[in-house]
Amino acid sequence: MLRPHKFIASFLLLTIIALSGCSNSDTQHLEGKDGFVLVTAPDKGEQVANFAGGCFWATQEAMIELKGVRKVLSGYAGGETSNPTYETVQTKGTGHAEAVQVYYDPKVISFEKLVTAFFYAHDPTQVDGQGPDLGPDYRSIAFYRTPAEYRSISGVIETVNASKHYPEPIATEVVPFKAFYPAEMEHQDYYPRNLWNPYIRNVSKPKILKLRAAFPGLIKSEYLK
Template identity: 40%
Template sequence: MKTLLVSFLSLLTLGCQSKNKELEKIEPINMNLENGKEIAIFAGGCFWCTEAVFLELDGVETVKPGYIGGKTTNPTYEDICSGTTGHAEAIKIIFDPSKISYGELLEVFFATHDPTTINRQGADVGSQYRSEVFCINDEQEKTAKEYIDLLNAENTFGKKVVTKVSYATTFYVAEDYHQNYYNQNKDKSYCAYVITPKIDKVRKEFKDKLKN
């Protein structure tokens, strides 16, 4: 994955900027962050897992589990679990691009879930567990699509990547008990058997990206 990222980053034009696409679709996302911070939104299965993974990374300032991409206003966890709202379990990341780039976040994202299964991550089955990148501007869309194209060209996973790339709509922060779930529930069986191996992988493969 690291070699792949180097190849990918070499394809991008440094310092390029783009105008927001269809701004009305992303108005609920706060674009006016202070001190040059940026937002990334990923869905890659259970948000307990993805939150725990990205909290490990230097340059990631906050990670909020929540719901995005559906039709119901102010959905609850119970609504999401019904599979009828259209939302995905996702995380909203605020990061410092001077410490970690959007491309590097994508590298970790694809390395820590299975992007070749539709509406499923392991034993978690349903559209709420789909793999999807929610972009907030043209540059993120371009970067995500080029990264997926490269993964498929290199046949990185032995199967086609099915991760969707969409524009972000309203992101609803999940209930309080979902926040920082792994770090508060490491003794739970799901955390021990599903999340801890992902954390171990990040700490082994991305040592240069970890918080001190």
């Protein structure tokens, strides 16, 4: 029989192991290689969009919950360094921000609605940071691939600013898309796999709940139960 202190230690260890492996049915099935997720071409009829809105754990979850979005990858964009890693981006010297790549069906959700959801899923008025996460690697960026996407982003910014939803004007960078580098597999679907994590509970979850409350009509039904 285990002594009380050994029993407690064993119980805590098993609990930690169980929690660290927890996931839900909404976790994506992403393929990886050499520790990084694979970036694939969009399916027929799909389009791709990229955003950076602070820690990519919350941004990835916010985007995957939207109707018409099939897949979202966490990664790095906005800088000049090739093949960055989480560690190098954290040094603040790569120019990259934590970002996501969204695969979506424009027949279900338009680019404009995707952009609108992005602006409500984080604080776009904060410069070089999001809440407790400070530095250019956590800055807000909306990437565009075409003149039409640029006009859509600019129009949404004008609308949100005019609504006075935020006390300060939007400070999000609007820049042409150049490259997206996928993040390590451990950062993919981090939110649903780590709901016990204090950071997820206290920093990421409020962003998700904020988006659900603002646009329930854009959220997949399973997330509103």
